[in-house]
Amino acid sequence: MNVRYVLSAVVRRPLETLAAAVAVAVTVALLASLGSFVSRTGSRLTVAASARVPVDWQVQLTPSGDLTAAQRALSAVPGFVGAREVDYARVPGLVSTGPGGTRTTGAAYVVALPADYASFAPDELRSLLVDGAGAALQQQTAANLSATTGSTVRVLGSGAAVVVHQVVDLPKADSFFQVVGAPAGSGASAPPDNVLLVPPADLHRLAGSAAVVRQLHVRLAHDQLPHDPAQAADEVTRRVNHLVVSLAGGALVGDNLSASLSGAREDALYSRLLVLLLGVPGLVLAAIVAALVVALRNQRQRRDLALLRLRGATPTRAAALLGAVAAVDGVLGAVLGSAASWPVARLALGQPPSGAWIATAAVAGLLVALLVELVPVARLLRGEAPSVRVEAIEQLPTRDPLPLRLGLDVVLLAASGLVWWLTSRNGYQVVVVPEGVPVASVNYAALLGPALAWPGGALLVWRLTALALRRHRRAPRQDPYGRLPDLRNAVVRHRRRVIARGATALALALGVTLAAAVFTATYDQQARVDVALTVGSDVAVTVPADSATGLDPAVARVPGATAVEQVSHRLAYVGPDLQDLYAVDARTIGRAAPLQDAFTPGSSVSTVLRKLATTPDGALLSQETLHDYQLRPGDPVRLRLRDTTGAYRTVPFHVVGVVTEFATAPRDSFVIANRSYVAQATGRSAVQTLLVRTSSPAAVAHRIHAPADATVDNITSAHANVASASGLAAGSLAGLSRLLLGFGVFLATVAAALVLAVGAVARRPSLTALALLGAAPRQRAGFLWSESRALLGAGLLGGASIGTLLAYELVKDLNGIFDPPPQHPAIPWAFVLSAVVAVTAAGAAATWTLARLGRRIDPSALRD
Amino acid sequence: MIAEVKGVTARFGSRTLFEGLSFGLAEGDLCSLVGRSGSGKTTLLLVLAGLLQPASGQVVRHVPDTAVAYVPQAPSLVPELTAAQNASLALRVRGEDPAVALAEARNALSSVGLEDAWDALPAQLSRGMQQRVALARVLAAKPRFLLADEPTGTLDQDTGHHVVGVLLATCAALGTTLVVATHDEDLAARFPKRLELAA
Structure with missing residues (x-):
């Protein structure tokens, strides 16, 4: 009996089974993709932060330090790739004599670089003018001295001269000339205005008696670092500490890699917050839609359960049979969702999903199916066997749900507003990552604003929709064409709580999507401003x-x-x-x-x-x-x-x-x-x-x-974009937004179509009865269209309101993610319009299809 | 003649319910339709109403579709409309003025003993009361050919007899042809004509 019952439930109702499996699959795919986003973003940020560093360490020898010992210690560091000696000499100034006269700079640096330094650390040097190998002047120094290639520059102090063969830019002058060993928090020192780069052989001749600071610029292998930026920074810091200890005071280390990785911690935290504030509501919504679809089986299950109990099945046995059907739905959904998560993650994130997250999502999908199919019939497993007929009738809710009766919508929104006001009134940062300190602070209390606004907004949409649909419409004096406006209104009025529930699901789906879209558009807008600032226009x-x-x-x-x-x-x-x-x-x-x-x-x-x-x-x-x-x-x-x-x-x-x-x-x-x-x-x-x-x-x-x-x-050149892009801009936020916008529009359209379909199915007997009374197809369809209009209108309006409120709060709360901060959120009108059109079209198509299906009269729907 | 059944055969899956059935119904005929469970009473009513095509044979009705009314076994009221609104539906879909339709509906409800339940929703009515609303709904429309499937199946005996009395009286007054499927031999005996389906 067990296998036969499960097989008949699954195979003989293939559409029901397929719908349930697909609904679970959507949740599984979204969860697997979101989880993968979180785990891969850390890794992506670590890679990006590591790549931004021109040299990983600048190991500066102390007066008692020994170069050979330092090189030996470095070669023992895990992941050591190579090191180059760079010597710095501070001289009183540089002099150049040309057609315009003699020009003299203030204090300057003469720096000795090995011949292969440009290939060892390509990001440190940018050649502007090249006339063979030899001494190079920094761009600004060349301007100060009115010198160019071929000019002769004399060094004050030693009086030695050198011919300039190159003019170069030092894009990372801040770190190149950093004060190694400066106390944490002392701030960066300004790079020198005047720099002369020379081959090592010329240094002592040019620097004369000036003191020389000797550094080893070190590169490490980045592929062995932990994926999380914070963990990677800790790991690199531990290697630095080990090196310092092994050299016993012989060297100080300027750790550019840790500093860059620490900076990426902020981006990593922001990406997690984005998932929390945008992804989790989307996930909850996917679970709700899955629940709605899977619950299509509930009415039939109530009847089946009643029959099973009447035939003498014990509650445990009945539960086992229904549970087996739910498990089949869940397993099918988990398999489909896991398979779908591959192309979804590849399309949205550019990477395959993580195996651990696929497994987690599959288990979650199975649980959703079991919970949704079993909880509604759980009460029927207790007590006497239920009546088949009574359990088959759709029960319209007769009062508002408990959260609305308790006024939870007002409470949640008021609390959200209060939290938001308290946290934003004096200006604040949700994420604080102090430089040089291995801790990061997240003001989670500030996130309560949007976190409470989600459910508060949804419940308010529910309340307002139900309230708006309570309006009573008087019968017209005449109705020669049988449009039945008063009767359609009466039906909508009595179904207002069901419609409000559906409109809330639709509003949530649309709200999640619109909030994500506005946030992403604002981020893109500011990123463009950032690039434009870098370029100039x-x-x-x-x-x-x-x-x-x-x-x-x-x-x-x-x-x-x-x-x-x-x-x-x-x-x-x-x-x-x-x-x-x-x-x-x-x-x-x-x-x-x-x-x-x-x-x-x-x-x-x-x-x-x-x-x-x-x-x-x-x-x-x-x-x-x-x-x-x-x-x-x-x-x-x-x-x-x-x-x-x-x-x-x-x-x-x-x-x-x-x-x-x-x-x-x-x-x-x-x-x-x-x-x-x-x-x-x-x-x-x-x-x-x-x-x-x-x-x-x-x-x-x-x-x-x-x-x-x-x-x-x-602004379209790769150089401009790389120079200004943060870790998040480098694909992470784009991936999350693609994921959320794609799923959001899909869920919104499915929610709209589904809620209408469920309503129409539940009302099939009434519509059949109307047909038997002579109601034309257009008159029967009129009842469906009235409900459709009410649901879509309330859902779209509610979605726009929730999306706007949430987008505003998110942009304000996560202000630190934007560089520069936005004046106002950017609204992607084309996307908003497309989403609204897609949802409206899905709702209209569902209603039209249901109306078409309803043209066929099936009297069997009216039999006991 | 209001309907002629000529050699009609109906099947349910591989099972033949009835075969080669032929009879005629004249205007104003008041018929009971009896037979054991599964004999095809509901199927015959659906065939007569034009809602189901027979496997073979033909039913010729001499009234327009709008003059035919069918009362199903289940009351099938619109759960969101009051008893009066439900009872006015058949008139409203024809374009009758709402006030007139409502007045007719209230009269029909009164005739089946529901004068106190005009504004009640179906969920507030017992199953028997719902069935009476369903009857009032078709009576208000004054059909010429009325087919009712077990209309008293869920009513207590007294109410059932009362409702059938109202049906018979109303149909007789209007000249409506009435066919009522029933298990109840006492009720069937009150009809001047009887159709019996062999199992």
Whole structure:
């Protein structure tokens, strides 16, 4: 009997079985993919963080240190790949004599690099001008000395000279010139302005009596590191500690790899929070949809159970039989879901799912099937055998569910609002990862805001839908075409709790999807701003700062360029600090440069630029500069800039505001001023940067024929994207969003179609009775369409509301993930519209199909 | 003549329920249809109502489909509508004014003894009361050919007799042809005509 019953339940109702298995499979595939996302993201971030480091360690020998001993100790370090000796000598300055006269720099570094250093650490050096092997000048130093390849540079102190063969950029100068052994938290030291790179053989001749600091730059194998960034950082730190101990004070280690891995911890934490706030609701929703589908068997099971009990089956035996059917559904779903998770994870995440997560998801799918099929009939296993007829009738709920009666929707939303207000009123970071400290802090309390808003919003949709559908409609005076509006309204009114339940499921599905879409669009928007900030605009043409020969704006006025802005990029001394100064046309710079209110704390960027435009000698300074030099808006400040002779001249300015970021500007201190004023005060009007706004950056960049010493960059170039992308931008968030958006739209459409189908099936006897009374197909379909309209309307409206609320909270709560912070969330209208159309179309198609099926009258539906 | 059954055969799977059945029903005929369980009473009613095609043979009805009413074994009320709204459905789908349809429905409900249950939902009524609403629903529409499948099966004896009395009286007054399938020989005896299906 056991096998026969299970076989007949499974095989003789193949559609029911298939629907249940597919529903479970969706949950299994989503869970396996989400779990894989969490585990793979850590690994991806570790790889990305490791790849960003030009050299892993800078081992600096102490005066008592021994180079051979250090090299021996390094070769014993697990994962050691290689090391190169790099020597630093600080000299009083460099001198160059050319057609314009003799130029002298301040203090400079002469650095000895082995010949193969560029291939050993390719990210440390970028050759700009090459004329054979030999000494190289850093780009800014070359500008300061008006030197180029072929020039002779003399070193102050030793008086020795060297011919320059290359001009190079040091993209990672911060770490290259770091103070090894500086106490944690002391902050990064500014890299030197003047650098001369020489072959090791020339160092002692050029440095003379200057002290030489000897470092070994080390590379390690990254593929042996733990997958989690925090664990990887700990592992690397332990290797450093072991090395330091084995050298017994003979060396200090600048651990660039640990620092980079520690930075990735923040991204790893944010990715977990995203899964928690976006993925888990999606997963719960998938389980709810699976429950709805699997529950299609419930009505039949109630009848089967009643029959089994009437035939004398004990409750245990009846439960075993029903459980076996549920297990078959679950196993089929688990197998299908596990198989589906492969293409899903490959498409969304670009990697296969993890085996452990597939197993976990399969077990979860089996449990969902067992719970959903057995719990509803569990009460029937107790007491007397139930009546077959009574158990077969759909029981409409007669009162609101307990959470609504308790007012839980209001309570949850109020609590969410309160938590959100408390945590966000003073500005905060959900994730705090202090530099140099191996701990990370997550303000989980702040996550309660969105976490409570999910169920609160869903319950409110339930309540409001039921409330709106309570409206009573009076019968019309006449109804010659038998449209039956009052009767259709009465049916909807009495089914309002069922419709509200369905609308809530739909709203949740849509809400999850829309929140994920808005969050992703906002992230993409800010990532584009970040890239545009790095590049300067859609396209930027640049020559080195302070170049005497500027750029002609005409070179950028090519077809496709909608705006061209000129920027004089100068170097200015603020006290003893040499800072970048960007002289702009404040009224028009926004036409080409990316501007956001986040760049000007305390005021809108347009207000600040208006103020700058109306103050000819105005200057915007960084927060750090204002703090360090005790300056406030309105204070005078005197900067030193080069004039036409190349000598520095004092130029008075007035502080008009504070600025944190600007196109092409570095992340630390810089100055923004008016271009006309700087040109008039220094006598130099040369433009070093042209910012170009266009809708086709690559094409416009290609059309620009810039001078030989100029660089043309655009936001689509790989270089620009790599330079600005965080770990999450490097595919992780995109993967999660693809996963959630795909499943979200699928679940929303399935939820809409399913809820309508379940309602129509439950009402089949009533519709058949109507047919027997002479109701035309259109009249019967009218009842289905009324319910469909109510459900889709409430679901779409509720979904949009939940999605908007959640997206707003998520963008605010996870503000730290954005760089720069957004002014407002970005709404991907095309996707929103597509999702709404897809859900509406699915609901309409389901209703139309059910109405078509309902045209056939089946009197057997009316037999006892 | 309102309907003619000519050599009708009906099967359920491989089993033949009845074969070569022929008879005629005149306008105003009041017939009981009796037979043992499984003899095909419901099937014959469905064939007469035009809701089921016979395996062979032919049923010729001389009334339009809209004048034929069938009361199924289960009451099949719309659970979300009140008794009065349910009873008015047959008139409403024909485009009758809502107020008129409701008045007719209330009269019909009163005639089956449910004058106090106009505003009750089906879930608030007993099974027997639901069955009476189902009868009132077709009576309100004043059909010319009424087929009822075990309409008193769930009613107590007194109520069953009362309802059948109402059915007979109403149909006689309207000139409606009535065929009622029943197991109850006492009830069947109250009908002037009798159709019997052999097992």
